[in-house]
Amino acid sequence: MTVTAPSRTRAAVEFRDGARDILPPLVAAIPIGLVYGAICAAKGMSVLEAALASALVFAGGAQFAATELWASPPPVLALALSTLLINARHVLMGASLKRKARFGAATPFVVFWMADENWALAERRAATRPVTLAYWLGMAAPFYVNWIAWTVVGAGAGALLGDPARFGADFAFTALFIGLVAGFWKGRSTGVTVAAAGVTAALVYRTLGSPWHVLGGAFAGMVAAAATTRGGVR
């Protein structure tokens, strides 16, 4: 494949932009990866197994849920089903991002790296310019390596880390997502969406339990946005 100099330069700039934008989520993922690795170790998974889970599944929420179900031998069907449910939000995310992403023939490969964080940043980027493959990989590469690396450290260090709640590490994920939501704020309509999604998800979490709250909340937010929009006016 020949790449002309100008486009190579542009791609390099896009890649660097991606690597710069992913930095806050990357830092926030450090304690989460450590805690994940430590839980894996406590559940009897080897360091290699924990690393493979992070490298092949690469979906924090589903991985944490799987540690709850993990046993020897592992219940494969329950694990696959729980993973499918928790990650069902990816379908909505992909449908939304597809309209903005310019990944070309690489699409079926690079969607593997779609996680909440880089997807949210791609959506933010899409407000000002198209989301290029170089930008996407600039976010994905460091974020992916970071997630695997801290999983390995956590699984290796295991119990030495102590209770993550003492350092507020368990809250880093929540705070990160609050910051990401703020990036999408477009006034009252976002407020309606956030209120509907948050309250519905909390209620579903209390009644049906996890992971149904993710889908329930996401759909409630979408319905609220649709119901409060004025027809024809955008």
Add this chain to the structure above:
Amino acid sequence: MSLDPQALFAILAMMGATYLTRVAGFLLPARLDLSPRMQAAFEAIPAAVLVAVIAPSLLATGWRETLASLIAALAATRLPLIGVVLVGVAAIVALRQF
């Protein structure tokens, strides 16, 4: 370092399930002719998904988490992303002293 074949199989099953969800949205028709309401629903996806994921921590864990979330949300009006994370974590550590 050990790798149990059954553990590997379970991890591969999780990988397959996750990949399906990741690629499915991209397989939907390219040009959907959306009504304004559907358009609004689509535009709401990012915020709705993110809030739904953290709702248990925001609203259904305890007053400390809810208050720390409010503090983080206030910080989000002023600070970049990394600042929001630091303020949020500092807030929860402080609140848990009580």
